[in-house]
Ligand SMILES: [Zn+2]
Ligand SMILES: [Zn+2]
């Protein structure tokens with residue numbers, strides 16, 4: 001995982017909160033109220049997302065807001081149903097909801113601005129602060145030194161802003177949000193809206209709560225990485241083991257492709273987590289469209305994709321990789337995707353190894369070399 005600090009991983013990490021024990025505590029807390037019991041969020045300042053589910057947080061003894069991952073996971077598994085409750089504006093960099101509205105000087109971005117009355121002298125065209133024209137009890141134009149007598153005939157007055165730092169006068173301040181978590185300034189139009197949900201227990205959830213066991217359910221991870229609709233790494237690794245076994249038995253070869261966006265780290269730091277996640281989602285949907293039913297597209301880490309191609313040797317894998325590059329190049333030109341290039345590595349069983357570790361080793365090595373090259377690049381040999 002290459003994303004550290006308060007930048008949350010792209011939801012590929014299994015949080016320690018997702019345990020069987022916690023899942024059962026939550027489901028039994030729901031089941032006591034029956035299927036009609038709905039649990040809604042309430043707003044909470046110290047929860048980073050700006051809201052939490054007090055009853056659930058209390059049931060599992062976590063910090064406010066940490067329980068949301070667990071509720072989402074139980075809903076992915078089909079034990080809870082959810083319905084939209086509200087939407088919140090959050091910071092696109094850290095997904096924090098504690099945003100403060102600020103007005104800034106559009107020229108120098110200073111926060112030191114004040115609302116002032118501004119006067120316009122029709123005769124000479126002077127426009128400036130009324131306080132600069134006041135002489136004792138009259139208004140005297142600082143430019144032509146004539147008295148401005150009649151409002152609407154000699155002069156006009158309007159309310160504007162004055163920057164104390166650069167002295168500019170303007171009617172429309174720059175409006176931004178300041179994030180109280182990561183301290184970044186976010187233009188008003190660039191916050192992202194995230195929904196909050198009301199959860200209810202489903203009949204399947206009731207069954208689990210009654211049985212008091214999640215046995216038969218993969219507790220650690222499902223097969224699908226839900227935000228991206230890709231297979232989980234665990235599932236991919238298991239399938240590679242199976243293909244390796246099949247090779248040993250029947251000599252049926254297969255290929256694995258690893259792919260990474262070269263400018264991902266830059267995208268993440270310049271455009272924020274939301275845009276980076278959005279990009280991973282876009283590529284995920286390209287993968288879903290370009291793979292056959294028997295192929296296995298998944299995430300290797302935050303931004304490295306892995307695609308297992310059964311019954312495909314090196315030539316076939318190269319054709320696939322080229323088609324993928326083309327699709328990514330021809331994506332609708334989102335501003336933040338400009339200049340993004342792709343590194344692709346291919347390894348084939350048996351040519352590059354007949355064990356999982358050897359194949360993954362070859363892939364990592366080739367991907368690093370592909371990343372060091374300029375532009376889109378595919379490497380399939382040592
Ligand atoms: Zn004047
Ligand atoms: Zn200014």
Ligand SMILES: [Zn+2]
Nearest residue numbers: 091094179182
């Ligand atoms: Zn932030």
